Amino acid sequence: MSTRPSLVVVGAGPRGTGFLERLAANLPELYGDRPLDVHLVDPHPPGPGRIWRTEQSPLLWMNSQAEDVTMFTDETVRLEGPVRPGPTLAEWAGIDGRAFPTRPLQGSYLRWVYERARAALPASVTVHEHRASALRVAGPREGRQRVWLEGAAAPLPADLVVLTVGHLDAEPDREQRALADFAARHGLVHLPPDFTADLARRHDPAHSADAAVFAGLLSVYAQLLRLGDRLDPGGWWHGFFGYLASGPPGPRLRQLLALSRAGIVRFLGPRVTVGTDEERGLFRASSEAVPGERTETRALVDARLPDPAPEFTGSPLLRALYEEGARASASGLLVVDPADGRVLGHDGRPHPRRFALGPHTTARTGGAFARPRTGGVAFGQNDVTARAALALLRDLECRLPAPLSA
Ligand SMILES: Cc1cc2nc3c(=O)[nH]c(=O)nc-3n(C[C@H](O)[C@H](O)[C@H](O)COP(=O)(O)OP(=O)(O)OC[C@H]3O[C@@H](n4cnc5c(N)ncnc54)[C@H](O)[C@@H]3O)c2cc1C
Structure with missing residues (x-):
């Protein structure tokens, strides 16, 4: 098993992509040119993920207008990291800002945002894409985690895991x-x-x-x-x-x-x-x-949204997480520390190596993207979590024994 520092992101939709963008933005300051493996796990293509798949029918529309959709930070977002401006969906696609874009078009924008975030990472970081579902996260509180993927014989090693799994299916009640x-x-x-x-x-x-x-x-x-x-x-x-x-x-x-x-x-x-x-x-x-x-x-x-209640979750990954002691709120959401997105246990203690961002958590926001200049709360959360992740990875790196010199 590789001993290179490793970060596993489960779920590479808009939130996973936003997290990657913040990771790239904060990395030079907090992590320098140390080596790092970033594993992105999602059965669907990174960027659009499942909801915004580009092969969907164009008859499916967003419920946001194109000028109200950005994946980029501006001065209105509360950030410790740097602002990295970029185009709204309307600007990127060259379409009328008041139009309701199709889901595939939003998917193409998200794919472009993903490619851009990936390209912003230094050469010391290797990104690995895994087109698979993650089934389970195992490992001790204070040690390396292992992420089991569907169809893989061995787990992915993870110094820390970020769960951006978004909207999950539910088992029928x-x-x-x-x-x-x-x-x-x-x-x-x-x-x-x-x-x-x-x-x-x-x-x-x-x-x-x-x-x-x-x-x-x-x-x-x-x-x-x-x-x-x-x-x-x-x-x-x-x-x-x-x-x-x-x-x-x-x-x-x-x-x-x-x-x-x-x-x-x-x-x-x-x-x-x-x-x-x-x-x-x-x-x-x-x-x-x-x-x-x-x-x-x-x-x-029945065109309602599925209930997120843990007992009905259709996600083996979340089921395993709850069985292992992660806490669910009364409304069925994964409880996270509002300070930095660390997953909380029954005892209220934050897990040092497990983070979660998105609609399946108690720190859910209006969405993974935002209207420009409205303070994009999700971007601020992504920034905090990316910085906490980089600080932890850096500290772990500093503790590793120095390689024997030749
Ligand atoms: C149908 C629909 C339409 C929406 N339309 C709008 C809109 O028009 N405007 C707006 O602002 N918001 C909209 N939203 C709100 C939505 O919160 C955001 O658009 C956005 O998709 C959330 O991003 P996310 O990455 O958190 O979740 P998701 O988009 O759900 O992405 C999560 C990703 O995680 C992956 N995943 C899940 N479990 C696993 C696993 N075990 N292993 C590996 N990968 C996994 C999934 O395949 C998926 O790609 C919509 C939501 C839905 C459901």
């Missing part, structure tokens, strides 16, 4: 399983919750009040994120922000309205419940708010 069984028995279609596209009237100049509410909420939300999870332990603000300030792009809402007017789409009302009719082999959906309305169908698409 009891209700979902019953619906899936019912569908299988009657030859019906059932698509359980998954990561489907999701903005609102906020882009419509005719609804400037909405735009103002959105900008206000964005600002409050950024402040809360800075103050940390303790002010929003149950995730209420996160949900409230998502509910009020997020939603499908305006043009998509107009398309939906047109489908509704044409009689193709009907709305069932709020708090829909879905039942099953065993005799006729059909799903039955209704809302108590619309008495007497009932819809019977042969196909059910």
Whole structure:
């Protein structure tokens, strides 16, 4: 097993890429030209990762406007490391800033950001890409970690691990399983919750009040994120922000309205419940708010986001982490130290060699990318974690016995 200092990043989507960008930005100051292996583990291509895969249909859109998407820092971001400016998605792609870009286009931007971050690393750093899933992180608190990859005979050695695994699948709960069984028995279609596209009237100049509410909420939300999870332990603000300030792009809402007017789409009302009719082999959906309305169908698409609860996580990696003593919050998120993203154990102690950043953690932010000049909270977190990682790697390097001189 190589004894070269080694950093393993699990998950090479936007957050893993943002972390790499901060690693490159801070490395000269904190780590100099010492050797380092950086292992990026992801079954999907680094940069876009899973959500922003470039081979997806261009019919899938972002729910952000192109001018609101940057992966680069500016003076508004609280950073100890250096600011490294770069183009927004709109500037990079040369498209109208108010357009809703396709997911593949965002994927291409992320790929370019990744290549740029990689190129900014000095020759003393070797980047290894592993197109595989990580199954488990093992190793003592004070020693080297081992990261087991699917299909690999030996684990990757890791002086420290950063988990940027993002949005994770969930195992179906009891209700979902019953619906899936019912569908299988009657030859019906059932698509359980998954990561489907999701903005609102906020882009419509005719609804400037909405735009103002959105900008206000964005600002409050950024402040809360800075103050940390303790002010929003149950995730209420996160949900409230998502509910009020997020939603499908305006043009998509107009398309939906047109489908509704044409009689193709009907709305069932709020708090829909879905039942099953065993005799006729059909799903039955209704809302108590619309008495007497009932819809019977042969196909059910459940387009909600999966619940992150640990008992339902579809990630063997996280399951193993929880079994080994990592703590989950009441809302099912991996608890991390807000100071630097270190994973916390049941006893509240931060793991010295394990870090996590992103939506699966209690330090989640509005997203892995940000509107320019809004203080990009995720960029600040990436900076802190990259600096903590580099300081630890440097200290470990200094402790290694000096090589015997020839
Ligand atoms: C469908 C969808 C649409 C969205 N649209 C927008 C938008 O328009 N605007 C916006 O601001 N935000 C949007 N978001 C919010 C989202 O938080 C960010 O866009 C961003 O994708 C989060 O980046 P991430 O790297 O943290 O997570 P992800 O993008 O989920 O990336 C995580 C990566 O980790 C990998 N991974 C997971 N587990 C393992 C493992 N065990 N081993 C190896 N690799 C692993 C995955 O393959 C993936 O590539 C959207 C989210 C979703 C789910």
